[in-house]
Amino acid sequence: MKTDLKKKRIRTENISKRAQNISVSLIKEMSMLADAVRGGGGSRIIPFGQGVPYFDTPEYIKREIIESLQQKDTRAYTLMPGINELRDLVARRLEITHAIKKIDSRREVMITVGCQEAIACALSAVIDDGDEVILFTPGFASHIQQVIHFGGKPKFATLKEIDNWAIDFVKLEKAVTKKTKAILFANPANPTGKVLTVKEVKLLAAFAKKHDLFIISDETYDFLTYDGIPYFSPASLPGVRNRIIVCGSFSKKYALTGYRIGYAFAEQGITSQMMKVHDALVICSPAISQKAAIAALKNSPASEKSTAEFVKGFSENRERICARLDNLGNFFSYQKPMGAYYIFVKYDYPKLDSRQMAQKILNDIHVVVIPGSAFGPTGENHLRFSFGGTPEDIDEGFNRLDKWVASLR
Amino acid sequence: MKTDLKKKRIRTENISKRAQNISVSLIKEMSMLADAVRGGGGSRIIPFGQGVPYFDTPEYIKREIIESLQQKDTRAYTLMPGINELRDLVARRLEITHAIKKIDSRREVMITVGCQEAIACALSAVIDDGDEVILFTPGFASHIQQVIHFGGKPKFATLKEIDNWAIDFVKLEKAVTKKTKAILFANPANPTGKVLTVKEVKLLAAFAKKHDLFIISDETYDFLTYDGIPYFSPASLPGVRNRIIVCGSFSKKYALTGYRIGYAFAEQGITSQMMKVHDALVICSPAISQKAAIAALKNSPASEKSTAEFVKGFSENRERICARLDNLGNFFSYQKPMGAYYIFVKYDYPKLDSRQMAQKILNDIHVVVIPGSAFGPTGENHLRFSFGGTPEDIDEGFNRLDKWVASLR
Numbered sequence: 001m002k003t004d005l006k007k008k009r010i011r012t013e014n015i016s017k018r019a020q021n022i023s024v025s026l027i028k029e030m031s032m033l034a035d036a037v038r039g040g041g042g043s044r045i046i047p048f049g050q051g052v053p054y055f056d057t058p059e060y061i062k063r064e065i066i067e068s069l070q071q072k073d074t075r076a077y078t079l080m081p082g083i084n085e086l087r088d089l090v091a092r093r094l095e096i097t098h099a100i101k102k103i104d105s106r107r108e109v110m111i112t113v114g115c116q117e118a119i120a121c122a123l124s125a126v127i128d129d130g131d132e133v134i135l136f137t138p139g140f141a142s143h144i145q146q147v148i149h150f151g152g153k154p155k156f157a158t159l160k161e162i163d164n165w166a167i168d169f170v171k172l173e174k175a176v177t178k179k180t181k182a183i184l185f186a187n188p189a190n191p192t193g194k195v196l197t198v199k200e201v202k203l204l205a206a207f208a209k210k211h212d213l214f215i216i217s218d219e220t221y222d223f224l225t226y227d228g229i230p231y232f233s234p235a236s237l238p239g240v241r242n243r244i245i246v247c248g249s250f251s252k253k254y255a256l257t258g259y260r261i262g263y264a265f266a267e268q269g270i271t272s273q274m275m276k277v278h279d280a281l282v283i284c285s286p287a288i289s290q291k292a293a294i295a296a297l298k299n300s301p302a303s304e305k306s307t308a309e310f311v312k313g314f315s316e317n318r319e320r321i322c323a324r325l326d327n328l329g330n331f332f333s334y335q336k337p338m339g340a341y342y343i344f345v346k347y348d349y350p351k352l353d354s355r356q357m358a359q360k361i362l363n364d365i366h367v368v369v370i371p372g373s374a375f376g377p378t379g380e381n382h383l384r385f386s387f388g389g390t391p392e393d394i395d396e397g398f399n400r401l402d403k404w405v406a407s408l409r
Numbered sequence: 410m411k412t413d414l415k416k417k418r419i420r421t422e423n424i425s426k427r428a429q430n431i432s433v434s435l436i437k438e439m440s441m442l443a444d445a446v447r448g449g450g451g452s453r454i455i456p457f458g459q460g461v462p463y464f465d466t467p468e469y470i471k472r473e474i475i476e477s478l479q480q481k482d483t484r485a486y487t488l489m490p491g492i493n494e495l496r497d498l499v500a501r502r503l504e505i506t507h508a509i510k511k512i513d514s515r516r517e518v519m520i521t522v523g524c525q526e527a528i529a530c531a532l533s534a535v536i537d538d539g540d541e542v543i544l545f546t547p548g549f550a551s552h553i554q555q556v557i558h559f560g561g562k563p564k565f566a567t568l569k570e571i572d573n574w575a576i577d578f579v580k581l582e583k584a585v586t587k588k589t590k591a592i593l594f595a596n597p598a599n600p601t602g603k604v605l606t607v608k609e610v611k612l613l614a615a616f617a618k619k620h621d622l623f624i625i626s627d628e629t630y631d632f633l634t635y636d637g638i639p640y641f642s643p644a645s646l647p648g649v650r651n652r653i654i655v656c657g658s659f660s661k662k663y664a665l666t667g668y669r670i671g672y673a674f675a676e677q678g679i680t681s682q683m684m685k686v687h688d689a690l691v692i693c694s695p696a697i698s699q700k701a702a703i704a705a706l707k708n709s710p711a712s713e714k715s716t717a718e719f720v721k722g723f724s725e726n727r728e729r730i731c732a733r734l735d736n737l738g739n740f741f742s743y744q745k746p747m748g749a750y751y752i753f754v755k756y757d758y759p760k761l762d763s764r765q766m767a768q769k770i771l772n773d774i775h776v777v778v779i780p781g782s783a784f785g786p787t788g789e790n791h792l793r794f795s796f797g798g799t800p801e802d803i804d805e806g807f808n809r810l811d812k813w814v815a816s817l818r
Binding site: 032126131146 | 423424426427429431433434437440441444459461465466471474478482483484485486487488493523525526529533534536540551554555558560590621623664666667668669679683684685689691692693694695696
């Protein structure tokens with residue numbers, strides 16, 4: 001008996017369909033492959049993979065973290081939906097940035113373990129098995145896995161690459177069925193850097209109203225647009241209050257990706273449901289991270305300064321990476337990102353699919369890029385580069401790519 | 410049109426059944442009610458509610474947190490399954506404490522957002538809609554909600570209160586159906602403080618093998634038993650390796666509840682599935698909390714000292730709270746806890762159910778206790794007291810309760 005059991009492996013039928021249907025996003029898989037390569041020695045890894053800002057957490061936030069260690073409540077669970085002060089600060093901030101009247105911070109705002117958990121709570125609260133969620137393709141890899149994890153079916157609406165990733169509203173209409181429950185997108189977008197125009201946002205809101213859909217708005221990069229392009233959230237429109245779920249983040253704006261701190265804002269009928277899910281998944285967001293977020297929102301002059309510095313740095317990185325891509329001739333082609341710090345690059349090398357391509361680049365020259373296939377059915381033959389890293393890493397990565405591309409020819 | 414939409418509330422049919430079927434655990438609800446009472450002024454709130462140790466995070470961990478702020482990777486996502494060093498430390502620790510041979514830390518250990526998220530990942534990976542999970546009643550409130558959240562059906566096996574919450578193996582057998590997929594329990598248990606005997610653990614393992622069930626073992630309080638009672642994990646038994654999922658925590662042992670840091674250990678076929686869920690829910694556990702956990706596991710002499718101090722304090726608290734309960738005569742009756750820092754007290758006051766009782770105690774004398782009904786079908790007419798708080802709070806709480814009980818008579 002004992003021997004039999006020892007021999008027995010986990011059988012597939014014992015694993016949930018939910019888990020079988022999803023995969024680790026290729027973004028994390030590439031990080032893990034890179035870690036294995038790093039362990040094997042050789043030249044330094046150049047990270048164009050996971051989107052981590054190269055800036056360190058601002059000093060005024062670090063000081064607050066150190067001070068918070070003297071406050072005894074930092075060791076303890078916070079209230080399940082978050083520290084009241086932080087929820088108030090998020091509400092007041094959204095009232096200004098999103099032109100929303102009177103947000104009830106106790107009923108409409110919750111603090112989450114990053115934007116990822118906010119979206120998980122939103123999806124769990126609104127979709128049942130077999131419900132459909134519209135995603136853009138290319139779109140953020142984890143959104144696809146999150147929808148499937150909660151029993152939903154992603155329905156993809158293709159973006160117009162040649163038109164700098166504009167929404168194709170004809171295709172969008174065609175993606176709707178009776179089972180469509182929500183539309184989920186990041187704006188500014190990941191992996192394309194697309195920023196929705198005010199007109200597109202208005203049309204999206206009208207579309208959601210017409211088909212009675214929830215709008216799950218991933219606003220992780222709301223602070224990061226280039227060339228003066230305005231950021232406009234659907235939450236700023238009248239009449240969407242009962243269907244909008246804003247999922248926000250402190251990760252990129254304040255260099256806090258490792259702190260796992262984000263928030264959700266929605267009408268109380270939705271938020272109360274999302275809170276139940278949040279309780280079942282994680283109990284509460286980390287107290288020390290919530291205090292870091294309070295520091296960020298309370299110290300407006302300091303945070304405006306650090307954010308402006310970040311935006312300037314990423315803007316310069318954008319020019320740098322575009323110049324280096326141009327330098328490679330027609331091997332790579334791209335649409336210049338309007339926001340975020342990703343560029344979704346098409347490559348001209350039909351021999352390898354994007355997964356093979358990313359693996360080969362990692363193995364050959366220790367440069368991490370993310371396979372385009374992670375980002376939906378139209379992502380193939382592309383690679384995502386993050387330009388959130390240092391200018392030096394961009395240069396070193398492209399010095400290696402220059403030689404590597406030449407060697408392929 | 411605009412007015413119509415503004416008037417329209419969220420309709421129930423737009424919320425997922427999953428969310429509709431669960432509720433915020435009464436533990437968190439009482440915390441929120443207490444917060445509202447606190448906002449109203451009056452006497453200080455005495456917390457016998459949520460289980461937060463009264464000790465502060467040990468200084469050697471705080472020092473490490475401060476130092477980690479100088480390491481640039483603290484700001485960034487860690488690898489999705491956690492920092493390799495921490496996974497190694499957890500593996501080596503479990504090999505010793507659980508007498509497990511050769512744990513593959515890269516494939517069998519993952520770091521989570523507290524034990525809660527470890528259990529969420531375990532449940533999501535093994536149950537589909539309609540699958541049944543056996544829970545003990547009374548048992549941990551959140552386990553019930555977590556099972557329902559992932560589409561599972563809790564099947565309750567009643568513990569024998571008069572026999573100090575011993576497992577009734579006859580009732581346990583009767584709880585099994587063809588749909589039973591797993592058994593989930595905390596040991597030492599919450600809310601009863603029951604510690605499973607070695608014999609009970611062996612019988613449970615045999616039971617799980619007989620019915621081909623996963624064992625999800627919530628080991629949050631593995632360090633906390635009294636009177637020299639040994640702690641014994643089912644993971645220490647041969648032949649359960651392919652069905653055991655150990656969910657552990659740094660929260661209580663190192664006074665890190667607010668840091669949201671725990672871990673899971675299981676055979677790689679299970680862990681690989683849980684990692685996918687973890688990625689979809691939270692990306693990774695907070696880096697700063699992982700570094701706190703590394704400090705805890707690396708500094709054995711310091712951590713052994715702080716843990717011994719905690720255990721001594723809680724042991725004294727146990728004597729204190731039992732003496733104060735005894736002092737109230739037959740209004741309260743209880744089984745003396747064998748571990749953890751909860752006592753599940755039966756009250757003799759048929760006029761009020763446990764929810765009304767907890768609400769009345771909060772309103773009348775600003776003392777937080779948790780209604781027994783939160784802990785399963787046999788929890789009614791009980792209240793859970795945490796004695797994780799300070800001795801002073803225990804005294805003050807019972808000074809108020811003495812008068813309050815007298816006033817009821």
